[in-house]
Amino acid sequence: MIKRISIIVLLSVVSCQLLVVSTVSAQAPTTPPQTIRDRLKNIKEDRKQFVAETKSEFKDKMNAFRAQIKTIRDERKQILTERIADKIASSNARLTNRMDKALDHLTNILNRVKTRAADYKAQGKDTTALDAAISAAEAAIAEAKNAVNAQSSKEYTANITDESTLRNTIGQMVSGFRLDIQAVHKLVIAAKQAVQKAIMEAAKLRGENNTATGSASI
Numbered sequence: 001m002i003k004r005i006s007i008i009v010l011l012s013v014v015s016c017q018l019l020v021v022s023t024v025s026a027q028a029p030t031t032p033p034q035t036i037r038d039r040l041k042n043i044k045e046d047r048k049q050f051v052a053e054t055k056s057e058f059k060d061k062m063n064a065f066r067a068q069i070k071t072i073r074d075e076r077k078q079i080l081t082e083r084i085a086d087k088i089a090s091s092n093a094r095l096t097n098r099m100d101k102a103l104d105h106l107t108n109i110l111n112r113v114k115t116r117a118a119d120y121k122a123q124g125k126d127t128t129a130l131d132a133a134i135s136a137a138e139a140a141i142a143e144a145k146n147a148v149n150a151q152s153s154k155e156y157t158a159n160i161t162d163e164s165t166l167r168n169t170i171g172q173m174v175s176g177f178r179l180d181i182q183a184v185h186k187l188v189i190a191a192k193q194a195v196q197k198a199i200m201e202a203a204k205l206r207g208e209n210n211t212a213t214g215s216a217s218i
Contacts, residue, residue, distance in 0.1 A: 140194035
């Protein structure tokens with residue numbers, strides 16, 4: 001009998017605990033999901049901090065690399081190595097500047113699409129697909145912008161330890177630059193394609209078939 005009463009009391013206590021947990025969970029405030037704009041803002045701020053922190057590091061590495069170049073005994077190799085380093089630096093600045101301008105152009109196009117979307121919404125049209133495409137394009141542009149900004153601050157160096165392996169060392173540096181710039185370029189292309197999709201969704205609401213993105217040169 002006592003054992004039976006103990007079991008009943010135990011079950012009652014467990015039920016009360018579950019009820020309390022359920023009530024607290026139901027009353028706990030829910031944190032609103034982070035919007036795409038918020039995530040993009042956070043990514044942009046993190047990227048700015050990263051670029052600022054690594055810029056001085058890249059500069060120190062470049063100064064050390066320039067000093068190493070001066071230690072090359074073969075004057076012809078020394079001059080050639082300096083030319084390659086200067087060529088990489090100028091190419092990086094030129095290409096990232098070009099991609100940055102292309103992204104600015106895509107942003108302007110997307111802004112016009114957003115204006116059109118607002119007009120369609122005011123007309124009572126369903127802009128769900130268009131809004132999603134615009135958000136995706138904004139995210140793609142922001143990601144590409146961050147990558148371009150990070151790439152523009154990079155300095156390419158090599159650790160010169162032996163003149164006999166100088167060619168291979170400098171070759172790896174050049175290859176690293178090419179791979180990096182190609183990866184950034186892919187993000188810019190993805191942003192362009194995302195804007196094209198937004199344009200297509202807007203054209204559907206208007207009854208057109210338009211995939212143009214202006215004269216953006218990427």
